Amino acid sequence: MPSVTHQPTASPETGDPPVRRGLTLAVVCVSMLVVGLDTTVLNVALPTLVGELGASTSELQWIVDSYALMSGSLVLFCGSLADRLGRKWIFMAGLALFTVASVVAAYAGSVATLVLARGAMGVGEALIMPATLAVIGNVFPRGAERTKAIGIWSAAVGIGTVIGPMVGGWMLSHYWWGSVFLINLPIGIAGLVAAALLVPNSRAPESGRLDPAGALLSVAAVASVLWAVIEGPDRGWTSPAVLASFTAGALLLAAFLAWQRRTDSPMLPLRIFRHRALAAGDLLVLLGSFALIGTLFVTVQHFQFVLGYNPGQTGLRLGPAALALLVAGPLAGLLAPRLGMRAVSAAGLALLSMSAVVLATVEATDGYDRALVAMVLLGAGAGFVITVTSDAIVGSLPDTDLGVGSATNSAAIQLGAATGVAVMGSLLSSRYRAGLDDTPASFVPEGLLESAKESLGTALSLAERLPGEAGTAFVEDARRAFVDGMSPALLAAAGVTAAGALLALILAPPRGAEATGTTHQKDAS
Known part of the structure; x- marks a missing residue:
């Protein structure tokens, strides 16, 4: 039988002062902004890593996915850990690990070291993310106030995700590639101090053994x-x-x-999926994250390798996505009580699908105009999906399951991100390699061609060894092969999110199921 843990911390019903609740929200949101930023901050440095560390396309995928893999697969365990040991302490432990691992990543001298450091950062995020959402669920009462708080939390996650490449681009324009991780050091230290002073502790009223x-x-x-x-x-x-x-x-x-x-004492009590809003929310945010992070992975390489932007210019051109998300996140929080989770999440997934379709039809000779439209649609869609599903998931759960339920949201986001990068990166790589197979053997030496298939960045570097017009022609062929590879990758994202929009209309709770568009029900004992 599970043991009962009596915890003295205040619940929403006992009422923390509004100012204290606001300060708590600020601490967890700044932490989540940094965590969201580190999901994508390295993307803009990926082309640099091809030259600095000699990374191949598959190694670039592992550098990105080691983070998402550890976060997505451990976050459920860490959510249950937070319920049992205290959400404040798990949050602070995760923030400390995340900060230390960021310093290790900054000074990594090989692909293997960077992959391991990114994996450790993922473990840190697994400890942070569900604890922060559970803290919000514990501090803010159900209803409009909690919905607003989760909207701000979701906006912090999403904005961090989208501005990551912008921040990374600026850092790369002034410092070496490892500097993109050092921004976490002062924020992490400040966050630990603020959390110790301002974040209340809480545990699940009932907790069993770890799993x-x-x-x-x-x-x-x-x-x-x-x-x-x-x-x-x-x-x-x-x-x-x-x-x-x-x-x-x-x-x-x-x-x-x-x-x-x-x-x-399961790590993931399957009974929580009886909550319709939670089950639907997890599925929909996974599909949205698949498209968002996978699209950014492809787009950053397109901007730098095909359009020729440097890291700073690339970051600026991703800015419209961040601005759109900044508007869409809070807007979704306002629309959800009026239209319901079903309509808002379906609209967000439809916008993500439209963004992928625009990018899938880009030609090698196209400039930034089409990409600008895609970035606005991408940010708006992500803001809608992340906000409304996070609110639905937390709003559907009793306090006993806030930690593990919040963890399912975090796991869905990270597993969607990891799968998006893996699937879209693999589709891109397969078509790109096939496109280079058509290059005449007399035009490019066989050994050089095989090396060029590792990534477009490698191909552009190797083209410099070719004489005159041969090098120029090979650059054009390699870029055309990459753009051809973007089509199946982005059409996969478009198909996944189009299916998600349909699933939202079928599976998500209807408007009026509850004031926030979520469904509350008692757990089966």
Whole structure:
């Protein structure tokens, strides 16, 4: 039987003063802004890493996905940890780990070190993210005040995600590539001090044992599938290793679900998915995150390698997405009580789908105009989806499940991000490689051509070795092959989010189910 933990901290019903609640919200939102920023801040430096560390396309995917992998697969365990040990302390532990790992990443001298440091940062985020959302759920009473707070929290996450490349671009224009991580050091230290003074602690009224077996199974399942998706273009989709990894991932996922049903203290109590708003919200934000982060992964490379922008210019051209999200996040918080989760989330996913379609039809000779339209649609869609689903997920849960329920939101965002980068990056890589196969052997030496297939950045660097017109022509061919590869990658994002918009209309709770567009119901005992 689960033990009962009596916790003395104030609940919303006891009433913290509004100023204190506001300060608590500010601390967790600034922390989430930095966490969201680090989800994408490295994207603008990826082309630089091709030259500095000799990273291939698959290694670039691992640099991005090691973060999302550890965060997405551990966040459920960390959410249950926060419920049991105290949300404030787990939040502070995560912020400390995130800050230290950021310093290690800044001075990484190899791809392997950077991948490991990014993975440690992902563990830090897994500790931070569900704890912050659970803190908000504990501090703010249900209704308009909590909806507004979660809208601000969602905007902080989304804005950090979208301005990451902008900040990274500015840093790269003035300092070395590792500097993009050092911005976390002063903010992390200040956040720890502020959290110690301003963030109240809380625990779930009922808590059982931890579930390390569930955590191990979830990490192994997600890692197996992502490895297969990322390595598929290099090893072949039907190679024994890739097929074995897909099979292992499926079996491990089945084992994880079976264990969660069987154990007395599951990391992920499957009963929480009886809440319709939570189940629908997790699915929809996963699909939205797939498109958002996958699209940014592709777009940053397009801006730098094809359009020729430097990192600072690239960051500025992603700015419209950040501005659109800044408007759309709070707007979604206002619209959700009036229109419901169903309409707002469907609209957000439709906007994300439109953004991907615009980018999928870009030609190698096109400039920034079409991309500008896509960036505005991308930011607006992300703001709608992240805000309304986060509010629905937290609003559908009793206090006993705030930590783990909030963790499902975080896990969905990170698993969507990891899958988006893996799938879209692999589709891009496969088409790009096939496009370079058409290059005449007499035009480019075979050994040079094979190296150029690692990434467009490598191809552009190698083209400098070719004489005169041969180098210029090869650059044009490589860029055309990359743009051709963007089409299937972005059409995948468009298809996923179009399906998501339809699922939102079918699965999300109707307007009027509850004032905030969510569904409250009692847990089965």
